[in-house]
Amino acid sequence: MPDSPTSTEALVLLLTQHQEPLFRYIFSLVPREADARDILQETSLALYRKFAEYDTTRPFLPWAYRFAYLQVQKHREKSARSPLLFSEDVMDLLASERSHIEPRLDERLRLLDACLQKLTAQDQELVTSRYAMRQSAEEMMARFSLSRRTLFRNLELLRQRLHECVTRQLQSEGLA
Amino acid sequence: MNLDSLIHAEIDGEITPEQHAQLEDLLRADWQSRQRYLELADQHARLLQQPTVNTGRLQKAPLRHSSRRWLPALTAAAAVIVCAFIFWPKHSSETEATSNGVAMLSQTMDARFTTTLRSGDTLKPGTIHLTQGLAQIEFFSGATALVEGSAEIEILSAWEARCLSGRVRVHVPPAAKGFLMHAPGMKLEDLGTEFALNVKDNTSSVHVFEGEVIAHTNEKTPASLKQGMSLSSLKSTITTPQDFLSISELHGLVKQRDTQRFADWQQWSLTASKDPRLIAYYTFKHLEDDRWDRLVKNVTEPRHPQRAGGAVGAAWTQGRWPEKTALEFKRPGDRVRLNLDGTYQALTLACWVKVDSVDKKYNSLLLTDGYDNGEPHWQIYEDGSLMFSIMYRPAEAAKNAKYNQMYFSKPVFTADSLGRWHHLAVTYDNTTGEVSQYFDGQPVGHEISPLHQPGRAIVFGPCEIGNWGLPTQGHQFPIRNLNGAIDEFAIFSNVLSPSEISDLYDHGKPD
Numbered sequence: 227m228p229d230s231p232t233s234t235e236a237l238v239l240l241l242t243q244h245q246e247p248l249f250r251y252i253f254s255l256v257p258r259e260a261d262a263r264d265i266l267q268e269t270s271l272a273l274y275r276k277f278a279e280y281d282t283t284r285p286f287l288p289w290a291y292r293f294a295y296l297q298v299q300k301h302r303e304k305s306a307r308s309p310l311l312f313s314e315d316v317m318d319l320l321a322s323e324r325s326h327i328e329p330r331l332d333e334r335l336r337l338l339d340a341c342l343q344k345l346t347a348q349d350q351e352l353v354t355s356r357y358a359m360r361q362s363a364e365e366m367m368a369r370f371s372l373s374r375r376t377l378f379r380n381l382e383l384l385r386q387r388l389h390e391c392v393t394r395q396l397q398s399e400g401l402a
Numbered sequence: 403m404n405l406d407s408l409i410h411a412e413i414d415g416e417i418t419p420e421q422h423a424q425l426e427d428l429l430r431a432d433w434q435s436r437q438r439y440l441e442l443a444d445q446h447a448r449l450l451q452q453p454t455v456n457t458g459r460l461q462k463a464p465l466r467h468s469s470r471r472w473l474p475a476l477t478a479a480a481a482v483i484v485c486a487f488i489f490w491p492k493h494s495s496e497t498e499a500t501s502n503g504v505a506m507l508s509q510t511m512d513a514r515f516t517t518t519l520r521s522g523d524t525l526k527p528g529t530i531h532l533t534q535g536l537a538q539i540e541f542f543s544g545a546t547a548l549v550e551g552s553a554e555i556e557i558l559s560a561w562e563a564r565c566l567s568g569r570v571r572v573h574v575p576p577a578a579k580g581f582l583m584h585a586p587g588m589k590l591e592d593l594g595t596e597f598a599l600n601v602k603d604n605t606s607s608v609h610v611f612e613g614e615v616i617a618h619t620n621e622k623t624p625a626s627l628k629q630g631m632s633l634s635s636l637k638s639t640i641t642t643p644q645d646f647l648s649i650s651e652l653h654g655l656v657k658q659r660d661t662q663r664f665a666d667w668q669q670w671s672l673t674a675s676k677d678p679r680l681i682a683y684y685t686f687k688h689l690e691d692d693r694w695d696r697l698v699k700n701v702t703e704p705r706h707p708q709r710a711g712g713a714v715g716a717a718w719t720q721g722r723w724p725e726k727t728a729l730e731f732k733r734p735g736d737r738v739r740l741n742l743d744g745t746y747q748a749l750t751l752a753c754w755v756k757v758d759s760v761d762k763k764y765n766s767l768l769l770t771d772g773y774d775n776g777e778p779h780w781q782i783y784e785d786g787s788l789m790f791s792i793m794y795r796p797a798e799a800a801k802n803a804k805y806n807q808m809y810f811s812k813p814v815f816t817a818d819s820l821g822r823w824h825h826l827a828v829t830y831d832n833t834t835g836e837v838s839q840y841f842d843g844q845p846v847g848h849e850i851s852p853l854h855q856p857g858r859a860i861v862f863g864p865c866e867i868g869n870w871g872l873p874t875q876g877h878q879f880p881i882r883n884l885n886g887a888i889d890e891f892a893i894f895s896n897v898l899s900p901s902e903i904s905d906l907y908d909h910g911k912p913d
Contacts, residue, residue, distance in 0.1 A: 246451055253447035254440055257413045262447075281817045283759055288785045288813075309419035316426050323436040326810055329763070329783070331444045338448060357449045382410040389445060 237277050240286045241270055250331075251291055254324055255298045255317050258310075268297045295321060334392045337399075341391035349384050356381060409439050413446045433852075504560040509538040510913065511655050513551065521913060522822040529556045532568070536652055544578035545592070547571070548649055558584075565606075571598040571646050574613075587635035589618040597627075598646040607634035609646070657724075659913065664723040670909045674892075675701045681742055681749075681893040682709045684867075688718045688727035698729070698738050711738040716868065721889030722754060722823045722912040728889030729868070734881045737869035742862035742893065749860055750894035751780050752827040752906055753867075757886040760786050760815050766882045767826065768891070770865040773806075777861060779870075780828060781882070786815035788839045788846065790828045794858050807854060811839040811847030823889075825907040829897040832858055838900070843907030845900060867891055 241248075248269065253262040272293045273280075280289060302311055312320070324331070345353065355361045355369065367377050403411070408425040411417040417425070428435045503524035510521040513535035519525075525539065534551040541547070542560035549555055553568020564584035574581045574592040583590040585599055585606035595613025599606060608617065609632045617625045617633055627633055675683050680702045689697055695718075698711030713729055715736035721728035729738065751768055763784045770777035773793050783789040788811040795805040814824075827840040835854030839847035868884040890910060898906075 246448075249451060250444050250447040253450075254443045257443050257446070258415060259450055283820065284786075284817055285760065285784045310417065310422050312429075313426060316429050319429065320436055320440065323433055324440050325785070327437055327440065331440065334441060334445070335448050338445060353449070378410070378414055378416055381414060382407065385410060385442065385445065386406065389442060392445070 233277060236282070237274060240290075241273065244287055244290060247287060247332075248290055248294055251324070252294050252298060255295075255312065255320060256301060261301065265294070265297045265301050268300070269294045272297060291325075333396060337392045337395040338388065340395065341388050344391060345384075345387075349387070352380060352384055405435055405438060406442070409442050412439075413443055503542070505539050505541040505557055507537060508540045508546075509536075509652065509656060511536040511652060511659065513537045520822075523818055525557055527557050527559060529554060529566070536647065536655070538649075538652060541578070541581070543581060544575050545581040546573045546649070548573075548647065548652055550647055565599050565601045567601050569598070569600050569646060571649070572596065573649065585635075587619060588633075591616040591618065591624075600645060605635050607632065660723045661725070663913065664725050667723075667726075667910055671701075671890075674909075676703045677894070679750075679894045679896045679898075681744065681746070681862075681895050682706065682740070682891075683893070684711055684738075684891045686721065686726075686728050686889045686891070709740065709742055711740045711867065713738050719887055721887070722910070726889055728756075728887040730887040731868040731884040734883050735869075736883055737871055738867040739864070739871070740862075740866060741864050744862075744895075745776075746860040746895045747833065748829070748831045748895065748897045749778065750827065750829045750892075750896065750898040750903075751778070752825070752890075752892045752894075752898070752903065753888055754823055754825055754890040754910055755884070755886055755888050756823045757782065757815055757820055757884070759820060759885045760784060761885055762882055764789070764870075764882045766866075766869050766884050768865060768867050768893075769870040769882070770862055771871060775861075776859050777863070777865075778830065782815060782884075783810060786813035786819075787811050788814060788826060788828065788841070790830065790837055790839065792830065792860070794853070794855070805853060807835075807837075807851035809837040809839065809847065809849045809851065811841065814841040814846055823912050825910060827898070827903045827906065829903075830860070831897045832856065832860055836897075838897075840900075840903045840907075842911075843904040862893075 245266070249262060249266050252265045252269070253259070256262050256265060269290070273290055276293070280286070298317065299314070302314065302317070305311060342350075342353065352370075355366055361369070363374060363377060366372070367374055370377065370380075372380065403421060403424070405425075405428050408417070408421055408428065411421060412425055425439075429439060503526050505525040507519055507521055507523045507525055510519075513519075513521075514533045515537075516531040516533060519530070530537075530539075530549075532549055532551040532553045532555075536551065537549045539547045539549060539555070539557070541557075541563070545561075547555070547563065548571040550569040553570060554566040555568070555570065556564040556566060558564060561578070561580065562582040562584070566586075570583075572581070572583060572592065573596045574594055576594045579592065579594045581592045583592065583599060585601050585608070586604045588606050588608070590597065590599070590608060593614040593616065595615055596611040597613075597615050598609050598611065600608075608615065608627065610627045610629055612629055614629075615627045617627055619625065619633075619635065625633060671685055675685075677683075682700045683702045684698050685701055686698060687701075688695075689699065696713045698713055700706055700709040700711070702709075715733055716729040716731050716738065717736075719728050719730040720726070731737070753767060755767070757765070760782055765782040765784075767780040767782065769779045769781065773779065775794050776792065778790065778792045781789045789808065791806055791808040793806055809828075825840070825842050829838045830836070833856050835850045835856065837847070837849050837851070838845060868888060870882040892906075
């Protein structure tokens with residue numbers, strides 16, 4: 227029964243433990259933060275409604291991903307006219323590819339934190355402004371006196387550097 | 403714009419519809435682009451949630467699952483659930499209606515079903531059609547039904563079933579008092595008893611062996627049937643106790659079959675151990691005369707005693723049959739240490755395993771110590787798929803080079819396949835690069851890694867079954883011990899054909 231305190235508690239615990247990977251999964255299919263957060267909310271509700279079906283001997287995430295995927299599809303149908311959403315076939319390809327490389331993605335994130343420490347002061351400021359303070363492009367353009375084009379170019383280079391740093395770490399560890 | 407710039411524009415929301423279409427085409431075109439996109443999107447998603455960044459401090463922080471980190475999320479989730487209580491209370495009955503299972507198929511004997519069912523399966527409400535053999539169904543209420551083929555039984559709930567045709571014997575312990583059995587023309591309410599039911603051509607007859615059954619028929623008053631009494635919906639058919647098999651007879655038959663299966667397997671195994679392609683073959687026979695109790699003998703002929711295994715921690719337990727022994731892996735330290743000499747061009751790994759739970763990210767089957775060039779790792783991944791990988795790192799790893807050939811089968815360990823014996827196998831050929839994976843003799847994955855280069859040798863050296871030990875110095879490794887038992891493990895220096903793998907399964911399957 228979903229309304230017994232124990233199963234509700236169990237779901238809250240599972241959701242809190244897995245919210246981050248669940249968001250990452252959704253974001254990979256719908257790379258718009260606000261949309262991805264909405265879908266995450268819808269997914270949490272769907273999981274709540276169907277929680278009685280969850281087999282506690284199985285890993286939670288693969289089960290939760292199926293619900294997330296359905297919610298992503300619902301979102302796609304709702305805003306079908308948007309030219310900026312991935313088509314269904316691309317989403318399918320991405321979801322299936324992602325399931326194969328998920329262990330590696332997890333490994334990468336483990337190393338990301340260390341790479342963040344190694345950034346130059348300038349890059350750290352950029353990260354803080356974009357990701358921690360959630361400043362808009364306009365605010366950042368004003369703050370760093372940059373054109374829109376240069377600002378996004380700098381963000382791109384920053385993320386490329388982080389990605390390369392993680393890849394190097396991964397290679398030196400010899401792990402995959 | 404190149405792929406990377408398109409990806410960054412996409413995740414920054416700075417992409418135009420034309421560029422978006424261009425990105426879609428690139429993602430459709432090949433998996434490398436998709437992986438690149440996924441890595442960059444995942445990194446961005448992490449940064450968006452990164453708590454160390456969110457607080458504006460870029461300090462060292464606990465990596466994952468720290469309890470404090472998700473306090474805001476916890477509140478959010480609690481809010482979601484509170485909302486759910488407010489807005490969706492009427493849906494709770496919908497949630498309840500779906501159930502995972504109400505009974506289990508606890509024992510079968512030469513059973514054939516119209517659907518694929520195996521002993522140990524959980525049964526959901528629905529109809530089971532047994533075309534031959536015997537099946538024992540244990541309802542979660544505690545009631546047990548012994549069904550003789552051919553028969554058609556509809557399971558309604560843990561407390562209720564309907565016999566559409568065939569012979570069934572029902573035992574109802576006190577805890578399951580009130581169990582209802584429907585049959586054409588009658589409804590039997592069980593008051594803690596043992597009774598049998600025979601349904602043929604839409605007529606039912608019942609016989610009570612013990613206790614009391616209330617039979618509701620078309621008659622106005624329900625009939626109480628006591629020990630030794632019979633009732634038929636058609637007066638002409640009379641049921642006698644001899645018409646029904648007893649549970650002890652089934653158990654006798656099962657025991658007989660197990661003894662026979664074990665003897666057949668032993669005979670086959672003796673021949674199989676002479677296969678010249680074997681590098682090592684462990685049958686996990688508990689040797690009574692082994693004073694240390696830790697020897698896992700390599701039984702290949704000619705003999706290679708240096709390839710014997712040494713059990714660490716793992717305790718002896720029952721294998722596929724009552725007379726067969728197995729080693730059980732439960733604790734983080736449990737393992738079987740091996741040292742396999744030689745260099746090989748191909749391999750086949752095959753084992754019988756009972757997995758109790760896939761509870762770690764990686765669950766070991768056979769892994770070499772560390773992870774050096776040419777070394778294979780065979781594991782069960784957390785989603786229940788089989789994962790085989792082999793390491794080849796170039797002397798100077800190029801930038802962005804990937805060197806670990808990884809292969810995943812489709813998920814095979816689900817709630818239904820846990821806790822019972824299964825045959826797993828994987829083959830790898832270092833010329834073609836093909837990896838084939840098998841579950842219970844059936845192919846479940848076939849792949850060639852894009853990183854494959856022909857002719858690179860396979861080596862084992864120090865390795866272990868059921869765990870990953872002695873990792874390279876200076877690295878933190880997660881706990882990977884198997885949660886389950888293994889009772890046969892064969893390592894070949896060749897690729898076995900699909901029919902040979904299917905043979906291994908047929909000769910070793912428990913029933």
